[in-house]
Amino acid sequence: MIMEVKDSQSYKNAFYIAVIYFVFGVAWIVVSDTIVASSAGNLDQITIMQTYKGWFFVFITTVLLYMITYRFFKNSFFQYQKQIKIQEEHQKEISKSDALVRTIVNSSPDAIFAKDLEGKYILFNESASNIVGIEKDKVIGNTDFMIFQNDVAVRVHENDKEIIATKSIRTKEEELTTNFGLTKDFLVTKGPLFTDNGELFGIFGISRDITAQKQHEEYLIKSKQKLYDLAHHDILTKLPNRLHISEVLGVKCQKEEPFSLILLDLDGFKIINDSYGHRFGDKLIIGVSNLLKEVFNKDATIYRMGGDEFAIILDFDNIDNIIILMERLKSKLNNSFLVDEVEVYVTASMGIAIHKYRTNSIEDLLQEADAAMYNAKKIGKNTYSFYDSKFTQDALIHTQIATNLKKAMDNDDLELYYQSQNDAYNGDVIGVEALLRWRTSDGMIPPSVFIPIAEETGLIIEIGNIVLAQGCKTAIQWQNMGILNGKVAINISPKQLNHLDFIKNIDKILKETQCDPSWIELEITESSILDNPIQAIELLQKLKNRGFYISMDDFGTGYSFLSYLKKLPIDKLKIDQSFIRNITNDHKNQTIVKTIISLAKGLSIQVLAEGVESEDELEFLKEYGIDFIQGYYYAKPLPFADVEEILCRCKV
Structure with a gap:
């Protein structure tokens, strides 16, 4: 637009000069011829005056031409100098912008790159060079197939084709094995590059190394899982604990699937603990837990409720099969445990509650198994007992008597x-x-x-x-x-x-x-x-x-x-x-x-x-x-x- 304005102005200036010269020439001829004709007496004088008139015209036009061309070249030089200054200022701004972009691009911890439509790199910053382990001068002008392993290059090339085809910006996680042999995780954003007139000429990409972030996330996940395991498992036996069984029972009680709950309490464990010490008792508990795993094998999930109490969840409710397992356990418990070269015998009282769909809550089931276990202890220990509804009534009476007994003590x-x-x-x-x-x-x-x-x-x-x-x-x-x-x-x-x-x-x-x-x-x-x-x-x-x-x-x-x-x-x-x-x-x-x-x-x-x-x-x-x-x-x-x-x- 600016060039068009300048061309139009130059045309007008040239036209004005030509008109001035034409008018001056015509005026000069008419006026000088009139003066010569009125002043000269003979032909020789006319000839002489015509000669002087010609030389004078040449002189005047030369002076005039000098003045016009001087002014023209002076203005042209001024405009040239001005244009040069503007261009120099513009070049400085461009250099600043280039330096700014270059500094930002090379200072970024993210890998920043760009490719033309043939897949050749036209931009590759310092971080990208450091990540892949190749100097950027060896990358510019080359394709991925000349830089990465073939399988990586094929995957990257397919992604680039997708970006070019859809002309959209996309972000995804990618795994890359660098030339150092390191496998890293990157969050890669790629998009198309357009000229001012909207013509596609390449793609850009920004890759952020998220390996540390992923490792931290994995660490947090593992830590969370470890905390969960610690909270839901017994430290001594590594068995699931009371908190865990509460969650499991909560799920099982909502399903139409048969299962049974067994509560097991060791008889006389406190005496053994007091006699031989808690470390001895802990070893005995581990021995019992291993015995339970051996007896129930894959038929059940075993939990340690705390102290000398265990729980077992059976995924069936067949009483005959439960009795077989209980008798097997009793038989195994008849054998002694060898702890620190000391032979000890221990028995167990076991209470069994059968889950009835939609009639048992977690609390009801635990109370039923506990009441059955209490009955097993009451009838002589070293045995098992299936829950009976009368146990609940007995337990209520038991609780009421205990409460009233405490009041009786307080009231003399x-x-x-x-x-x-x-x-x-x-x-x-x-x-x-x-x-x-x-x-x-x-x-x-x-x-x-x-x-x-x-x-x-x-x-x-x-x-x-x-x-x-x-x-x-x-x-x-x-x-x-x-x-x-x-x-x-x-x-x-x-x-x-x-x-x-x-x-x-x-x-x-x-x-x-x-x-x-x-x-x-x-x-x-x-x-x-x-x-x-x-x-x-x-x-x-x-x-x-x-x-x-x-x-x-x-x-x-x-x-x-x-x-x-x-x-x-x-x-x-x-x-x-x-x-x-x-x-x-x-x-x-x-x-x-x-x-x-x-x-x-x-x-x-x-x-x-x-x-x-x-x-x-x-x-x-x-x-x-x-x-x-x-x-x-x-x-x-x-x-x-x-x-x-x-x-x-x-x-x-």
């Missing part, structure tokens, strides 16, 4: 009854046994109901301390009154005996009540001793050293080892009433009682028979040499005030 609703212990030959009261009773508005709750619940819930520890303290106070009162020339016998629960603070609690109660330990008889059960005989012997010796009288309650009902009996620091054996009942007619009971009495006499241990109700039973026992009796023949358990009144009458 528990009281001690006392039953006399008598000399078998003269009937004298040689002591009393303190028996716990729980009276409610609905009547008395039998000890056989609430004592086991107190054992299971741990309330027995606090109850035991209450009974011991009250028994000490009773002994002090009746000894000071002079109405009891004997001891107050107090039952010690197995859990109470095995509690870490048992001796500490005993000493505290003695200090608070100021009771003489020789006034107290501590009754322990056979099972509480034989769970850990060595520890029991040490513990009983400590009690003996304090002055307590020690008796073994319910003797003959457990699994006594005679080798330990002679080592135990006990003063009295109490024969369980189950052997006394119908003793006059039951020859087996007669043999057992006679053997126990004979054994005790041989070890210088006194013997008391429980549950004596008739004179025939008494006479029979006296023949065998019984020392003391306790039972309805002399007195039933009575409240404190009634027993005190009887003792007072006996003294009188």
Whole structure:
């Protein structure tokens, strides 16, 4: 446009000069000829004047031409200089722009490149050169087939053809093996290049190395998975844990697929843990987990719920098949575990709940399996039990009793009854046994109901301390009154005996009540001793050293080892009433009682028979040499005030 304007102006200037010259020439001829014609007198003068006129015209036109051309060339030179300056400024701007683009392109950490339509590189920045490991001078003018391996070049070429065909900008992730032999991940953006008039002349590309980003993402994914595994798996056994099974059950309970849930709890694991240490116990847990994997193989998924409790999910609900697996497990558990060269035996109580579609929630299923496991423990341990709806009702009753028992403790609703212990030959009261009773508005709750619940819930520890303290106070009162020339016998629960603070609690109660330990008889059960005989012997010796009288309650009902009996620091054996009942007619009971009495006499241990109700039973026992009796023949358990009144009458 500018050139067109300049050409038009030049034409006008040339036209104006020509017109001026023409007008001046015509004017000069007309005027000069007129002057010559009027001034010259003859032909010679005319000729001379014509000559001068010609030279003068030449001179004038030369001067005029000089002035015009001088001005023209002066303006032209000025315009040329101006144009040169403009071009120089423009070139500087172009150089700046080129430098700016070049700096930006070469400073970018991304690989930036461009190709013509033949696939030859026309741009290749420093980052691209560093990434592929080829100097950019060797890249410019070459195609991908001269730079990369053939398979890479073919893939890149196909992508370029797609960009050219669609004339669109596309972004995708690509994997590239560089000339250094490194495989890297890139985020590649490619698009078409157009001239100002819209003509396609090549493609551009920007490749960002996202290898580190991908590695970080993979690390985060692996870390997340690792955290998930840590949260959902048991560290010790590597089995899925309680959190994991909750998620699995949540999914399974929504499907119309049969499955069964088994809860397994090891019997007596705490004793093993306390005896050999937690590291030993951990190794045993690992051994049990491996045994479960062996027994169930691919039939189930095994979980560790915590402590000594496991869960197994079976993907079927056929009872016969479940029984086969349970019997196989019981059989395997009959074999000993070898831990740190120590042979130990462990059994398990197992509860089984069958999933019923749309009737079982996760909580219901777990509660059912737990109730069945509790029933397995209740019927003797080392067995399994399928869930029965009555278990839920039993569990509710169990929970209600435990709650009310705690309230009864807080409200002092528990009281001690006392039953006399008598000399078998003269009937004298040689002591009393303190028996716990729980009276409610609905009547008395039998000890056989609430004592086991107190054992299971741990309330027995606090109850035991209450009974011991009250028994000490009773002994002090009746000894000071002079109405009891004997001891107050107090039952010690197995859990109470095995509690870490048992001796500490005993000493505290003695200090608070100021009771003489020789006034107290501590009754322990056979099972509480034989769970850990060595520890029991040490513990009983400590009690003996304090002055307590020690008796073994319910003797003959457990699994006594005679080798330990002679080592135990006990003063009295109490024969369980189950052997006394119908003793006059039951020859087996007669043999057992006679053997126990004979054994005790041989070890210088006194013997008391429980549950004596008739004179025939008494006479029979006296023949065998019984020392003391306790039972309805002399007195039933009575409240404190009634027993005190009887003792007072006996003294009188």
